[in-house]
Amino acid sequence: MNSFTLTIPRTIKQTLDELGSTKGGPARIKAGGIDVLDLMKEGIEQPGRLINIRQLDEKPHALREISEVKADAIPEGVWRLLPGGDNGNPPPRRDCLRIGTLTTLAELSHSPLLQSKAAALSESASLIATPQIRQVATLGGNLLQRPRCWYFRSAEYPCAKKGGSVCFARDGENDFHAIFDNQPCCAVHPSGTAVALAALDAVLALQTPQGERFARLSSFLVSPSQPGGAIGRENRLEEDMILKNIWIPSPGPGEQSLYRKVKHKQSFDWPLAEVAISLRRGLTGNKAPEAVRIILGSVAPVPYRARSAEAALLQSPSFDAERIRKIGQAAVSGATPLSRNGYKVQLVSGLVQQAVAELLL
Ligand SMILES: Cc1cc2nc3c(=O)[nH]c(=O)nc-3n(C[C@H](O)[C@H](O)[C@H](O)COP(=O)(O)OP(=O)(O)OC[C@H]3O[C@@H](n4cnc5c(N)ncnc54)[C@H](O)[C@@H]3O)c2cc1C
Structure with a gap:
């Protein structure tokens, strides 16, 4: 791990001054430190200065409230x-x-x-x-x-995300990588x-x-x-x-949300796939869904909005198993899986079906 100086500002102004200073090389903010210290230990990031913001005490809107x-x-x-x-x-x-x-x-x-x-x-x-x-x-x-792609996290692989010219995951071990928007980086x-x-x-x-x-x-x-x-x-x-x-x-009347995650090891693990849904239902009659956002996680370089699944969900107010299956299928339309992560297509479709059924059946 590179050597660095540690500063502990008390205010946002002091933090911004530290960030703006050029003395001592590039600076990085440390909050909990779980990720930034990992990256430093691996040699992926080598800031000359670390700014610990855990002690910031900004009233009246405290940053831990x-x-x-x-x-x-x-x-x-x-x-x-x-x-x-x-x-x-x-x-x-x-x-x-x-x-x-x-x-x-x-x-x-x-x-x-x-x-x-x-x-x-x-x-x-x-x-x-x-x-x-x-x-x-x-x-x-x-x-x-930062992303967990193992090629990005290993100093031995000068991958494209670190300024190199190759995405090693594309033809390598891409089991946990993106099935949407996976060019030029599939983390x-x-x-x-x-x-x-x-x-x-x-x-x-x-x-x-x-x-x-x-x-x-x-x-x-x-x-x-x-x-x-x-x-x-x-x-x-x-x-x-x-x-x-x-x-x-804040949610209005008829609005609710949920998040579901599939992981390998149930005690704790990174997700294989995630979904979060926020839904607004009508307040009268059959309380049909009026608006929805379906976001998929662990499938793309940023959280992926499944617009086709949203459209399929809003198409008609009645829901049965077949309808829900179609919403799940729509969620993965346009997926472009890599050599080793085709399993994610079905996994994500099933996860969306499970989450939609929990909300609507
Ligand atoms: C075993 C294990 C399993 C994990 N599983 C999951 C999981 O399933 N899902 C998941 O989401 N995560 C998972 N994580 C990752 C973990 O949750 C993150 O590393 C942690 O949340 C980072 O938070 P931190 O406060 O420690 O960030 P830090 O390491 O302090 O900071 C992370 C980055 O954010 C920047 N930063 C932090 N705060 C600010 C700010 N206020 N303004 C500007 N920049 C800022 C830092 O400069 C740094 O670049 C896992 C980690 C481990 C070790």
């Missing part, structure tokens, strides 16, 4: 990115949940507020890694961790909370030296093939930025 904020107190930048705006009209104002970046995965999974108002997020956090890791790992670090996005937050239409609040900026999670995470994407990165975080809070619209 989960709270519900009334519609009239939502910052304009968040409000304008909420769902529901059309034809140039802004979305309606609504209450939102605000979660600080330093909230641990354990706190997310045990929060009664999230369990009742953002079930997909607390469920995803509760299934990540081990209880020990969940006590330390933070929401921000989970969203911003999957590693974050379980990102899958849930994409289904919940989350908005990120980012602090830069120039002020606060807001971005929908779904446009902040970017695959190499998307406009503005690059093979060496998974998101649009700039070097002088810090993630502060994550905002989620």
